[in-house]
Amino acid sequence: MSLPKDTRGEAAGSSFLKLETGQTELLILPGTITGYQYWRDGAEGKSECVRSPQVFTEPIPDVRNRNVKDKLGNVIGQEPEKQHFFWAMPVYNMKTESFELAQFTQAGIRNDLKAMNDNPKLGDPSGRYTVNITKTGEGLTTKYKVDANPMDDADKAKVAEIVAKYNADPMDIIGTLFGKVEAVAPAPEATPVAVEATVAVETPAEASEVTPA
Numbered sequence: 001m002s003l004p005k006d007t008r009g010e011a012a013g014s015s016f017l018k019l020e021t022g023q024t025e026l027l028i029l030p031g032t033i034t035g036y037q038y039w040r041d042g043a044e045g046k047s048e049c050v051r052s053p054q055v056f057t058e059p060i061p062d063v064r065n066r067n068v069k070d071k072l073g074n075v076i077g078q079e080p081e082k083q084h085f086f087w088a089m090p091v092y093n094m095k096t097e098s099f100e101l102a103q104f105t106q107a108g109i110r111n112d113l114k115a116m117n118d119n120p121k122l123g124d125p126s127g128r129y130t131v132n133i134t135k136t137g138e139g140l141t142t143k144y145k146v147d148a149n150p151m152d153d154a155d156k157a158k159v160a161e162i163v164a165k166y167n168a169d170p171m172d173i174i175g176t177l178f179g180k181v182e183a184v185a186p187a188p189e190a191t192p193v194a195v196e197a198t199v200a201v202e203t204p205a206e207a208s209e210v211t212p213a
Helices: 107-118 153-168 173-178
Strands: 022-028 033-041 047-052 065-069 075-080 084-093 098-104 130-136 143-148 195-197
Touching: 022 153, 033 173, 047 173, 084 153, 084 173, 098 107, 098 173, 107 130, 107 143
Parallel strands: none
Antiparallel strands: 022 084, 022 130, 033 047, 033 084, 047 195, 065 075, 084 098, 130 143
16 A cells, blocks of 8 residues: 555645645545644745654744634734645646645545545555545635546546656655655654645545445
8 A cells, every 4th residue: 555544643846736726636646744844934925834744842942923813804923834744745637737746734534534435445546546625715714625537448548658767766855845865863852853835735634435336
């Protein structure tokens, strides 16, 4: 099984996939990894995303603050944002016909994919069948629903062709997200290595359903 078992984590240059409103058909490819990220204020008012393969030690000194509102919507203060757990995986976007790097901070998407993986009639989608991710709503009302697509012989042949093309030139996910991390285990009290990035977009996690093929 190439999908991770962990869908929650420990925390309370490739093209990056951007999920548009409506359906996005993807072929997930082998090589999913997990990580953590948080946002901080950068230069010229731009937000910067900091990522690590390990959970960040809290409190995080430079994490971005967010407004705290009362029941009437009035801003009454600020508090530090939370770090977020994610799955990152190579995918083939059937609409753009290109290999992209998908980073899912949404728990609903991760849980749907794990449910497919655990379904004996479906199994691990990585390199086997395509999925549709349907996005509805905006902002805090955004929801995601993941469906498995049935594969006929023509679909299976196309998937095999895409997988072979990817295997000939696989994506460096670890290098893209975390940089070149030295293969030396950190001391227990050490802060995890993190590399800055400015490409991930955080959206609220929403529960969603899986429709088997």
